[in-house]
Amino acid sequence: MTNTARRKSSMADVAKAAGVSEATVDRVLNGRGGVARDKEARVLEWARKLKLDRALGNVPARWLRVAIVMEHPSNPYYLNLKHGFELAQQSFESQRVICVVTYLDKFDPASVVQTIARATQKADALVVVTYEHPDISAAVRKVSLSMPVVTLASDLPGTGRIAYVGIDNRRAGRVAGELMGRFLGEPGGKVLVITGMHDFLGHEERENGFRSVLRRWFPRCDIVQTVESREDATRTERLTRDAFARFPDLRGIYNISVGDEGVGTALKGLGRSRSTVLVGHELSDVSRGLLIEGTLDAVIDQNATGEAVHSIELILRHYHREPGVALPQQIPVTVILRENLPPAD
Structure with missing residues (x-):
């Protein structure tokens, strides 16, 4: 030598x-x-x-246990997330990763904090979908000191998380504003905003983006009220009916979160499904049906399955385990209309 x-x-x-x-x-x-x-x-x-x-x-590696904290898959978005984590575990089996999902039974800050603590006791990483609150952020910040954390769909900045995975929610709201303004046309009209939870940073960003576009480009579109659905379809139906009782000339509804089925039921029951512009989020069997029948005018989709897979990919890379894929961290904002619906699974 x-x-x-x-x-x-x-x-x-x-x-x-x-x-x-x-x-x-x-x-x-x-x-x-x-x-x-x-x-x-x-x-x-x-x-x-x-x-x-x-x-x-x-090199043989020990199993990585990834704790997933999210809402129950009783609505389409969280069901798609659940399927995404199942797909990730199957796809990355050679990397020895286990996705353990813990559902939030209650949504008050103390219960969310307790659920995060319980889920991460024996975990190597955390993926969390939750809203912003000082106690919740503090709990996530504490967890991030001992393991990698990925926030999904709605960010928790300042918590030490290694990444946020999801769409640019402000941009998604701006796209919704552009769609609403163009669909309503020159006359404009009164618009109702239905948010899921005010404390979800992602929902706040969507509403801000929506408002900014209407204010700048479509001043005749008047947002008359923002109501909170708490991510419940039954509640979105009641809120929609209440809004028409107060504002009979309501012309548009932007549903920031889940619950399009509730809005659709109210619109059809009131005979307003053809005369009201409805813009929502997340493609599902429900929103697909509403698009086809013309009750829902546009859906802004964020590929929940892809988000779940990418969050696990990031954790594997953190532990220097090569997952063999490289998905984009910024999920694109996709607008789906009746005429460009992708094939049903």
């Missing part, structure tokens, strides 16, 4: 760079377990950086 030849890296080199013992490196590279998450990640990272002379792609 010449003096200029590069010496092959050894486990001792990896141990020194990662700040661990050679015994720890041996345990990680031979899949013997018993090594803390952060140390395992450092060992694998430095083994790759130093190009240790072994097939690191085949």
Whole structure:
């Protein structure tokens, strides 16, 4: 060997760079377990950086347990998320990842905090879909000190999460505003906004984007009220009926969250389904049917299944496990009308 030849890296080199013992490196590279998450990640990272002379792609790895905290899949968006996590677990089976879903039974801050704490007790990572509240943000910030956290659909900034996965919600709201303004046309008219929960940052951003476009480009479109559905279809039906009782000349409804079926039921019951512009979110069997019959005019979709898969991909990359795919972190805003409906599954 010449003096200029590069010496092959050894486990001792990896141990020194990662700040661990050679015994720890041996345990990680031979899949013997018993090594803390952060140390395992450092060992694998430095083994790759130093190009240790072994097939690191085949290194046995312990199972990664990813805690998923979200609402029950009783509405189409969360059902698609559930299917997405199931797909991710199947697709990344060789990376030894387990997706464990915990549903939120109650939505008050104390209950959400307790659910997050319970779900992450034996977890290696957290994917969370929830609203912004000081206590919830503090709980997520605490979790992020010991494991990677990904926020999904609605961000929790300042919590130490490694990524937010989802659409640009302000842009989605602006698109909804453009659609509403153009559908209502030159006369404009009164518009109702139905949000899911005011505390969801994503919902707030959608409403702000919607309002800004109407204010700038369609000043004859008058938002007369914003109401909160609490993500319940029965409640969206009642809120829609109440709005028409107060504003008989209502011409447009922007439903920021789930519950299009409730709005549709009210519109059909009142005989207003053809005379009212309805813009909603998330393509599902329900919204597909409403689009086809003409009750729903446009859907803004964000590919919930793809969001779920990408969140798990990011966690695998955090632990230096190559998932073999590279999905875009910023999910595109997709507008679906009756005439460009994708084929049903």
